[in-house]
Amino acid sequence: MNDVWVVIPAYNEERKIGEVVRAVLAHAPKVVVVDDGSADRTFEAASSLPVDVLRHRLNRGQGAALATGIEYALRRGAGIIVTFDADGQHDPAEIASLIKPIVEGKAQVALGSRFLGPGQPIPWVRRLVLKAGILFTRVLSRIDVSDTHNGFRALSAAAARSIEITQDRMAHASEIIDQIARKKIPFVEVPVTICYSDYSRQKGQSSLNAVRIALRMILGKLR
Amino acid sequence: MRILIIQVFASVFILFILLKVFFRLRDQRISRGSFAFWTLLWVAGGILFWHPELSNRAARFLQVGRGVDAIMYVSIVSLFYLLFRVFNRFEKLEGDITRLVRELAILEKTRAGDPKKERTGE
Numbered sequence: 001m002n003d004v005w006v007v008i009p010a011y012n013e014e015r016k017i018g019e020v021v022r023a024v025l026a027h028a029p030k031v032v033v034v035d036d037g038s039a040d041r042t043f044e045a046a047s048s049l050p051v052d053v054l055r056h057r058l059n060r061g062q063g064a065a066l067a068t069g070i071e072y073a074l075r076r077g078a079g080i081i082v083t084f085d086a087d088g089q090h091d092p093a094e095i096a097s098l099i100k101p102i103v104e105g106k107a108q109v110a111l112g113s114r115f116l117g118p119g120q121p122i123p124w125v126r127r128l129v130l131k132a133g134i135l136f137t138r139v140l141s142r143i144d145v146s147d148t149h150n151g152f153r154a155l156s157a158a159a160a161r162s163i164e165i166t167q168d169r170m171a172h173a174s175e176i177i178d179q180i181a182r183k184k185i186p187f188v189e190v191p192v193t194i195c196y197s198d199y200s201r202q203k204g205q206s207s208l209n210a211v212r213i214a215l216r217m218i219l220g221k222l223r
Numbered sequence: 224m225r226i227l228i229i230q231v232f233a234s235v236f237i238l239f240i241l242l243k244v245f246f247r248l249r250d251q252r253i254s255r256g257s258f259a260f261w262t263l264l265w266v267a268g269g270i271l272f273w274h275p276e277l278s279n280r281a282a283r284f285l286q287v288g289r290g291v292d293a294i295m296y297v298s299i300v301s302l303f304y305l306l307f308r309v310f311n312r313f314e315k316l317e318g319d320i321t322r323l324v325r326e327l328a329i330l331e332k333t334r335a336g337d338p339k340k341e342r343t344g345e
Binding site: 037056061067 | 318320321324325327328329331332333
């Protein structure tokens, strides 16, 4: 597990970041937190922990923060990169199962999917929007993925280098999948659990935003 | 020929703008191409205020109804095009800013191999 790096993009997560990072550290020693120009003390909170912390001077979106973290991890010699959300939605205990297919050489990318495992209670509006997103991705990117907006994923260094994230904001999730499809990067899906707490629900993607993301994606493809 | 008030206002206004455009060129804040474009545009606009019947000629050429119609159509299409150009520039700028912010973040972290220190110093 030496060359596994966990990239955690964070925006205004001063309350949760300590807890999340400590939980991750129990499963992966190398972590880089990218503070995406938070207005609160996310950077200070993360800096007090034994992890690398980078800081965007201006808020540029999760996509940009992820790209920065991934680039940093690659420079530090990461062999496998795990992307992890800072709001406590993901379970670090599942990191091992997520990277397993990459370690075993079965794939270059492992995408976490909340729809593969045992059924979980998902707020129905969220489920509807997610399903729409899946259909949208299937049509636009011509790839069959069961969970298109899951920030929990693992990439081999080669895949990480090959995937270019240009969509700063939330459309990056779709962009990553789109590139996996276009560049024919071998990927697998791994069941993961998403913890929907009131906190993460409040911070998460508003369902209306999904439409905006869809439009951005379409425009991005037309460029 | 009667001189209309709007012709006076428009002329003064346009002269004022032409001066501004000229100064921009002199201060090298705009390119020569931009200068030529805007000067031409405003002079043409100015001329139309004094000889509105010229627009009717354009209308006849384009096979549109009235001169004013021709002006409207051309203006709207041009505006949409300019808007499109501005939008593209904006998008590019956003991308540039992001690239800089990202680069800066990594530079500050890896500067001289030191971990980023608080500005208050440690």
